[in-house]
Amino acid sequence: MLVSAIVAADLLALALACVVALVIRQNLAFLDSAPNLPESVLRSAAVIALAWMFALRFSGATNPRLVSAGPEIYRNVLMGSLGAVGIIGAVLFLTDYPLSRPFFVTLFLAGPLFLLLVRVITRRCVNLARTRGHLRSQVLVVGSTGHVRGIVRTLTREVWLGYDVVGAIAPISDERREEDAGVPILGDESQLLDLVRAESPDIVLFTAGSSASAEEFRRVAWELEGLEVGVIVVPAVSEISGDRIRMRPVAGLPLVHMDLPRSRKALKKGKRLFDIAASALLLLMLSPILAVVALCVHLGDGGGVVFRQQRVGRTGQPFEFLKFRSMVMDAEARRAELEQLARDRGNDVLFKMSDDPRITRVGKFLRRYSLDELPQLWNVLRGDMSLVGPRPALPQEVSGYDGDAHRRLAVRPGITGLWQVSGRSDLSWDDTVRLDLFYVDNWSFMQDLLILVRTARAVLASRGAY
Structure with a gap:
């Protein structure tokens, strides 16, 4: 049933892609009009649909087992679409069928986007149904x-x-x-x-x-x-991403080949260059917002704008961590009397309170939308942090680490990470460590990009932000 729904949605997506490509082709001012193009598209629609659907089926893009988790189904859509380009292009060439090349190119730019959107919507619907007790x-x-x-x-x-x-x-x-x-x-x-x-x-x-x-x-x-x-x-084995595992049956033995952990890959120059370019660009683009937030913090109670705190970075090296101040000036002095009140959260290492009385009125707004974190872009530019990584820890937190938790320090801490997009302060300490260790061991550049995209959604939803 799920496969039938995916196939029907794919056909609708391809039909929509054809319409979009046709409209764009007919409205390109620098190209001559093609009055016979709609008829040509209609005559070739069956070939396009059948070839594309065959390529998607062959690549595994309609496999219902891949809908719920992992990026594999998205990769299969792209591989299937690439195969469809070759099949349809070969058929049109061998039959000498006249089809507008700009239309052909536009179709194979729009089509994969709509097909990916089908997978995103399908995944969200299936996962939502399962969390509500259906399809179990x-x-x-x-x-x-x-x-x-x-x-x-x-x-x-x-x-x-x-x-x-x-x-x-x-x-x-x-x-x-x-x-x-x-x-x-x-x-x-x-x-x-x-x-x-x-x-x-x-x-x-x-x-x-x-x-x-x-x-x-x-x-x-x-x-x-x-x-x-x-x-x-x-x-x-557990807590291993799919791209680190390859199944290879040999002589009747299902051999599972597993790549070694990737903490060292997360320190390579490519990630650092991306951090430098992205943080510099964001600081430039967000400078008006930074100025407005700084002014609001100062006018709130007349105190300092930037809060500086010592945090522990890669390999245990301390660094000066920057945030817009969201608490009263004597917040650190009042911390000890509040720590015991936070123990009921099941998190004996991290100190977080959903109703912390030290947070200012301006600070509540800043924390809700993570605007207080923006100065950390300077930490990223300096090399103390990365855009994506484990949560930056306090020295007293590190002193309470067990053996496994110390592995969080194998890479640079991040402004955002799996902990940020998976619940933030609502997470227990065990879940925070589990997510950070998963990130360290399974790092990939694509995972970083996905986390950055999910961060925008997490910030807007403001779940776990306090």
């Missing part, structure tokens, strides 16, 4: 309690994936304590088929420790063959 799949997890707990925690947190864990099946040798697994343990592996028939899950998910050997797992798969359930196998 019942999952039975098989594996040791430790691995089951990790899977349950992830699927419970990422509601938009659409998986509801109904229970677990543990190995006979496992202690099978429900408090360790996080879900009811329905039985052991010897009861697998009976439990699948009784629970009727949509998916059986096998984690590490679910089978004693590969041969045993193959026999289980044989037994599941006639029960019409989906099977998912989760390897014993």
Whole structure:
């Protein structure tokens, strides 16, 4: 059903792209008019639609499994559209069909944009439906309690994936304590088929420790063959982006090739050059706003405009962190008496209060739309920070880090990051660390660009901003 909806939306998008390309071609002043172009387009519409849809189908751009997460479906749309250019161009050339070249070029500029928009809207609709309890799949997890707990925690947190864990099946040798697994343990592996028939899950998910050997797992798969359930196998790795993994079946072995973490790549010159160019351009473009905000802060209570604070940068090096002042002048002196009040947020390392009494009236507005962060563009230009990276930490926060959290310091901190576009101050400390470590280990330039785009939406929504 989802595939049919995507195909119908794609056909509508291509029809719209043809109309847009036709209108643009007919209104280009420097080109002669083409009175027969509408008829030519109508006669070639079937070829264009069939060839383009075939290319999209072949590239995996209509695969419903790729709709919910990851950039792969967007990449497939672009690859499919590139293939469509070749197919349609070859057909038109071999048949010597007269079709306006400006129309052809405009069509293949507008078409992918509309097709990408279809994927964006489809993804948002599917994810929204799943978070509201629709389009969900019942999952039975098989594996040791430790691995089951990790899977349950992830699927419970990422509601938009659409998986509801109904229970677990543990190995006979496992202690099978429900408090360790996080879900009811329905039985052991010897009861697998009976439990699948009784629970009727949509998916059986096998984690590490679910089978004693590969041969045993193959026999289980044989037994599941006639029960019409989906099977998912989760390897014993997590928090890895899709572009770091390649599946390569060799001699019957599903080899998973994984790239090493990318923290060193995040320090390369390309990212730094982008930071310099973008921060310099933004400082120039936003200078009128910077001046207005500075004036409002000063007129608010007559105090200083810029708040300076020591933060910890890459490799633990301290730097002077800049913000527009959003609190009263003695905010740091009053911090100690408020820290205990913030403990109920479940974040024992970061100090954040949604109703912090130290915030000024002007400061509330600045924080809501992150205008207080604008001076950090100077930090980026100086090299203390990056546009995208982990949250810049206070020295007292770093002193409370465990071993894993120290890896956040492997790259420059950022004005924005995964923590910014995923909830900001609403996040717990564990979620903040998890997102920052995911960013450090899976860095890519494309991910930076996507985070910057998502930041604009997060700032306008002002969720978690206080």
